[in-house]
Amino acid sequence: MLRPLLRSLFLGACTLPSLAQATCPDAPTAIRDIEANSFYTDAHHSLIDKALEKQYHDNIAPLEDFLRQVAAMADQRLEKQDLDAGRCALAWLDSWAAGGAMQGRMINGRGDTQAQYERKWMLAGLSVAYLKVRDLATPDQARRIAPWMQDIADQSLALFDSPKHKRNNHYYWVGLAVMGTAVATDSKPHLDKARSVFDKALGDVDDDGTLPMEMDRAGMALHYHNFALAPLVVMAELARLRGEDWYARRDGRLQKLLARVEGGIADPAWFQQRTGVKQKLPSDAAQCWVVLLGKPAPGKSKNCAYNHFGGSVRLLAAGPLKRD
Template sequence: MTLKTLRSAALAAFVSITPFVLPTTAAAFGAAACDAAPPPVMTLAYGSRYATDSANRSQIDKQSNEEVNAALQPVDDFLRDLTSLANEVAKPGVDAAAISECALSQIAVWADANALANLESRNARLTIGSRLAGFGFVLLQTTPHVKDARYMQRIAPWLEGLMLDQMVFWEEEAPDGARRGNLRAWAALAGATIGTVIDDPVVRGWSAWSSSYVICTANPDGSLPQEMTRGKYALHYQLHAIAPLTVSAALLSRRGIDLTARCDHALSRIVNFAVNDLKDGMATQAITGQRQSLFDGTDQLESFQLAWLEAYLSIHYDPSLIGLADSYRPLNYSKLGGDQTAIWQQMQW
């Protein structure tokens, strides 16, 4: 069966399902009632963040960047709120079931509307992966606490349809360079989270294949060729690729899929290259010929850029990385589900 056939079947199944009508808010929990879901975002269409004459996508166009952020803000705001809600379930003394039901009820509203189904620009399809992964992480944290399957009966076909569309896009339509870089890695992370939540071996398998595809491009020193084309932002983007690659590997390992040994243990080489270069960026500078943004005053390293360490340490023990993680804790990144320490200590998947 081809990916197109899979996508068609999934979308047909979605259309055929009559959603079970539930209120848009869940029961009250704590002192506050569950908020209603924000209006579903149906369509995304935006251009590139980068200047049109920036061949290596290293020059951000201020106006274009603001336009992209404005288009994505309603989705990202919703995911940040959902992530904050999902992180509450790990705290002692809370009603985890009510909190989880609240999150699921909000996502179900977007599922009923078939939100995000109209991705009208290539850039929208290139960048939606991290947002789908965000929904997946919320579900990984909340669904174990809700026995009522009616929410997931509404949510699962929606996410499956979006995910299968991503699979077709990355195999058949994505630009060659992007297929080898961080955006594909984020789409693969979406596959790892959603494939786990809906227990779909095809989606999980595609996630493993796509993660491996990016991992196996690594140079002998661990640098990722696609990210090394990004000029002074190369190390920044190497870190941005490491996040989904390592977290996908950790999630998939729990389903018996080991990515750590692929291509002569390329994942550890990728991680070590970036971590070792955090002291001065000279290894990346030697490749790109440019002083890196983390060291030229443009940017500074923030803890969210190392949030993936919690997941990676669950599959690869390294005392030096434990020390690095300790120095930046608490490690929190909304695109990886929020509080990483809580997630990877208590993950029930």
């Protein structure tokens, strides 16, 4: 089990100076096995056990820190035209690809599948970060990184082949991981798979703009509606890079979900009335998808950075996903 001491050592080793003035630090050793546990205690998955939550964060910290560092380097390349930072991000991705990162054992606590969930969130963020720097990749780097990401995408998607795994927001995040991989590695098979996930998600949206499985989250219903919508918006934006309008799919059904979530964030009363429970609002960072639609960043964040979106959403919107 990865403990807080290891986390502190990892953070110290991975502090990233300006790469214009320093060589690229060595990537941390590839983490093959993922250990993670759920921290909800009720049937609605809405109540959190603080001790289990701490255990969860301690375990996944090195993974999250790797993603944060890679995303920061990719963003530095975009914001400061720092080619060294971009090449360093690629060196780190290449190191983990060569080391078979996240392709070992998935160690789950409490009989859940949290480790697999962490892997797909990691891939979602890393694939989008890769999109920001892939034009700098050497042929050898691209040959190692692409199949590594594609294999993890396939493993993540395969989890939901079992009927015992609900195709709720987790499935939509797998869709983003597969879509990010498809676009960043130019994989048509993965684009087709991502499109299938997206259409399944649209089919889940009721006429009132809600998702039944997320409505069952009691006081977290609004929070998880936003969390389910976020990857779908990013997927639709990535689809534009392939000349496809996914907002128009299923007669524009994504707009129903989008309107319901935005309305709920502005005034949670509707969700509270429907669930009978006071609602937890999504964090500012988790709302950063709005920047991709040309709307102001929520809160006071300049870059609107979110790990699972591959770093700065502002730079993503102004760079690879810039609208004409």
